Amino acid sequence: MASHLNPYISFAGEAKQAMEFYNEVFGGTLEVKTYSDFGSEVPPGYADKIVHSRLETASGFMLMASDNPPGMEHRPGNNISVSVSGDDANELRGYWDKLSKGGTVSVPLEKQMWGDVFGMCTDKFGITWMVNVSERQS
Numbered sequence: 001m002a003s004h005l006n007p008y009i010s011f012a013g014e015a016k017q018a019m020e021f022y023n024e025v026f027g028g029t030l031e032v033k034t035y036s037d038f039g040s041e042v043p044p045g046y047a048d049k050i051v052h053s054r055l056e057t058a059s060g061f062m063l064m065a066s067d068n069p070p071g072m073e074h075r076p077g078n079n080i081s082v083s084v085s086g087d088d089a090n091e092l093r094g095y096w097d098k099l100s101k102g103g104t105v106s107v108p109l110e111k112q113m114w115g116d117v118f119g120m121c122t123d124k125f126g127i128t129w130m131v132n133v134s135e136r137q138s
Contacts, residue, residue, distance in 0.1 A: 007082050009065040009127060012074035015050035018125040019065050025098040028057030043070040059091070076126055085132035089117070096131045099123050111135075 011018055016032060023030040031054045036047040049067040056062050061084075068074045084095055096109045102124040109119030109131060117133040 004062060006062040006064055007080075009063070009082075010074060011050075011065060011067050011125070013049060013067050014125060015053060015065045015067045016048070018127070019050070019053045019055055019063075021123075021125070022055055022063055025095055026055065026057045026059070026061055026063075028055055028059075028061070030055045046070060078128065081120070081128040081130050083130040083132065085130075085134065087134045089133045092131055092133045096121070099129045099131070109133075 009015075009018070016034075019030055019032065032050060033052045034048050035042045035051050038051065046067075050065065051069075052064070052066050054062065054064045063082075084092065086092060093109065096119055100109075100119070100121040100123070103121050105119065105121045106128075107118065107120040109117060112118045115135050117135070118131065120128065120130045122128045
């Protein structure tokens, strides 16, 4: 089996909603496990919180997420972004439209000085996304 590098996002209680949203954006198969799925002693208020989730898409994307466990501080930051890139303009523009809806666009999806179409937004869950459509060289 080959090694893979996958984004793993931590949330402060909205992992289920976020992963369902990303499933709508990218399609694929979403697996969600809550604290109560494990049947052991569940911390108060955590029965429906996500201990682990995984979204695997037909395009080969893998995105994982969970809600922070009890006692772990949630510290969102601006030191990471999730990048989606390729040359299928229609597919990537579709992702962009869904990710940016209800979020904040910091760089509009448009042709950039390096020749590709690029945009950056922060979605409604506070996650920063970069979308890059590679322009084919003739």
